[in-house]
Amino acid sequence: GQQLNQSPQSMFIQEGEDVSMNCTSSSIFNTWLWYKQDPGEGPVLLIALYKAGELTSNGRLTAQFGITRKDSFLNISASIPSDVGIYFCAGQFDNTDKLIFGTGTRLQVFP
Amino acid sequence: ETGVTQSPTHLIKTRGQQVTLRCSSQSGHNTVSWYQQALGQGPQFIFQYYREEENGRGNFPPRFSGLQFPNYSSELNVNALELDDSALYLCASSFQTANYGYTFGSGTRLTVV
Numbered sequence: 001g002q003q004l005n006q007s008p009q010s011m012f013i014q015e016g017e018d019v020s021m022n023c024t025s026s027s028i029f030n031t032w033l034w035y036k037q038d039p040g041e042g043p044v045l046l047i048a049l050y051k052a053g054e055l056t057s058n059g060r061l062t063a064q065f066g067i068t069r070k071d072s073f074l075n076i077s078a079s080i081p082s083d084v085g086i087y088f089c090a091g092q093f094d095n096t097d098k099l100i101f102g103t104g105t106r107l108q109v110f111p
Numbered sequence: 112e113t114g115v116t117q118s119p120t121h122l123i124k125t126r127g128q129q130v131t132l133r134c135s136s137q138s139g140h141n142t143v144s145w146y147q148q149a150l151g152q153g154p155q156f157i158f159q160y161y162r163e164e165e166n167g168r169g170n171f172p173p174r175f176s177g178l179q180f181p182n183y184s185s186e187l188n189v190n191a192l193e194l195d196d197s198a199l200y201l202c203a204s205s206f207q208t209a210n211y212g213y214t215f216g217s218g219t220r221l222t223v224v
Contacts, residue, residue, distance in 0.1 A: 040217065041218075090153075097167070098156035098169060100156070101153030
């Protein structure tokens with residue numbers, strides 16, 4: 001099935017560092033979403049983006065909807081141990097459509 | 112307000128068998144979507160149910176079928192299980208079909224041997 005390209009695949013960083021990850025698609029989306037998944041749990045929505053060029057923050061998290069509508073970026077500032085997990089981007093053609101998920105970025109934070 | 116609950120949490124089946132997975136949607140949600148997440152991959156859309164009818168389907172064969180009940184709970188049925196069906200099956204509920212309101216359950220881990 002179709003999946004979006006996410007990079008990097010994994011990151012190993014020290015507590016306090018900033019993190020950046022991105023997601024690209026060959027298709028244009030109307031909505032971009034970022035999720036975090038902890039082991040043994042379902043994905044939890046972090047940020048939703050609805051307009052090209054939109055920049056949205058949620059605490060230490062900031063995400064942007066790319067101007068071409070084919071990409072999105074997620075930044076985490078001042079990482080903490082509880083940021084550990086797998087981060088997924090997801091694209092949506094319209095708000096009644098299925099989600100198309102990325103391949104995931106696994107984040108490890110060391111004290 | 113209860114979230115999305117799925118049962119069972121883990122299941123082991125033999126190739127060729129049939130399996131039924133269950134999902135109770137979050138209070139106030141009337142739409143249920145099912146996703147398959149293979150190890151190391153992102154979730155893949157299987158289908159969505161709204162008002163007890165299938166409302167969209169991903170690239171999955173007919174042996175994957177579902178039901179939605181009047182209380183908005185849902186079942187995912189898989190017939191003639193194959194080894195590649197081993198995955199985490201996630202249920203997500205939302206109000207109407209607006210997916211930005213998705214709440215995911217913790218999933219059912221299915222292992223086919």
